[in-house]
Amino acid sequence: MNQATIIDDAMLRAYLSDSLPAEESARVEKALRDSSELRARLEDVRANRGDGQLHTLGAIWRRGRLTCPSRQQLGSYLLDVLDPDYTAYVKFHIEVVECPFCHANLTDLEARTTPAAAAAQTRQNRILRSSQHLLGDEGRV
Numbered sequence: 001m002n003q004a005t006i007i008d009d010a011m012l013r014a015y016l017s018d019s020l021p022a023e024e025s026a027r028v029e030k031a032l033r034d035s036s037e038l039r040a041r042l043e044d045v046r047a048n049r050g051d052g053q054l055h056t057l058g059a060i061w062r063r064g065r066l067t068c069p070s071r072q073q074l075g076s077y078l079l080d081v082l083d084p085d086y087t088a089y090v091k092f093h094i095e096v097v098e099c100p101f102c103h104a105n106l107t108d109l110e111a112r113t114t115p116a117a118a119a120a121q122t123r124q125n126r127i128l129r130s131s132q133h134l135l136g137d138e139g140r141v
Contacts, residue, residue: 007027007028007031007038009041009045011024011028012028012041012042012045013045013049015028015042016042016045016046016049017062018062018100019062021098022098022100022103025100065099065101067093067097067099068093068099068101068102069086069089069090069093069102071105071109073086073090074090074102074105074106074109075109075113077090077091077106078106078109078110078113090102094106
């Protein structure tokens, strides 16, 4: 049984509305790349889903990403400088809701900040070592 046969119309509707978990969404995308039959079914589902699914409150919130923290807030989350209540919300949004947009933003921010943080720490250590002899006994640990 190939992947296209185990993906039903309900799963395709969920895929179109961005409401599948990341693993399932990736599986559907791979199957769509591999199967022209499945792509045709997807177009049928898209054409026949009607406006009801496009204008629900949930669909509007998902499309507008109204519950997503900003990129700046995600950066503050990584630095652990947010208000504790908002930190809990961002953690819930990332770990429980599994928002693919925020997860991608967070992954990108982590990739960008890790080398910069390491370089800053290395620079700080180099400056400390180069001037430690000037501090005498007070600067020794």
